[in-house]
Amino acid sequence: MEFDSPHSMGTTIVGVSYNGGVVLGADSRTSTGVYVANRASDKITQLTDNVYVCRSGSAADSQIVSDYVRHFLHQHTIQLGQPATVKVAANLVRLLAYNNKDMLQTGMIVGGWDKYEGGKIYGIPLGGTIIEQPFSIGGSGSSYLYGFFDQAWKEGMSKDEAEELVKKAVSLAIARDGASGGVIRTVIINEDGVTRNFYPGDQLPLWHEEMEPHNSLLDIWGAAAASPVPMAE
Secondary structure: OOOOOOEEEEEOOOEEOOOOEEEEOOOEEEOOOOOEEEEEOEEEOOOOOOOEEEEHHHHHHHHHHHHHHHHHHHHHHHHHHHOOOOOHHHHHHHHHHOOOOOOOOOEEEEEEEOOEEEEEEEEEEEOOEEEOOEEEEEEEHHHHHHHHHHHOOOOOOOOOHHHHHHHHHHHHHHHHOOOOOOOOEEEEOOOOEEEEEEEOOHOOOOOOOOOOOEEEEEEEHHHHHOOOOOOOO
């Protein structure tokens, strides 16, 4: 076991804009090599009342970036006397990621709502580029989702449609990506505020050849022993 490996959120993170706001989603598996260090981590971090960030890559790197950005945004809000915009928050993340690109291993998605531009999603991948997009995906599980989003995303979705898309995308990635797993967390941000939702792993849809959830490996072995496969003649 690679217990000394850095904690990595080999992850699936998703941000989707809809008519009136944004929905952010993530799985909850944090790995140390092949060992699952935390099966229920929260990868969607609050930066301000109206802006959140999805974190992927090195857990330590993404946490320190979000901590610095939260601090700077707090100062910014006091100086201006009003909440920071999503664009300002995303550009602070970009600034830290780009200026420290030789040392950081983290990709992030910043999403939120402000009174000037409404709901916005910004992708800030490894290296510190910033890209404003109607939807953004990141982490190891995102490799399995590009074609799905090309087909499934549409403009002018409702809040419920957008959250359903995020849930489906993350559950699909969990089914294929060994570094993604656990539960699904979503954050909905709009003019009315923020809503956090939690979907346990045993309530997620099962995809191709996925096994049903069990409390223990012993349940699986017990079922296998109870119904042995007949030998071919």
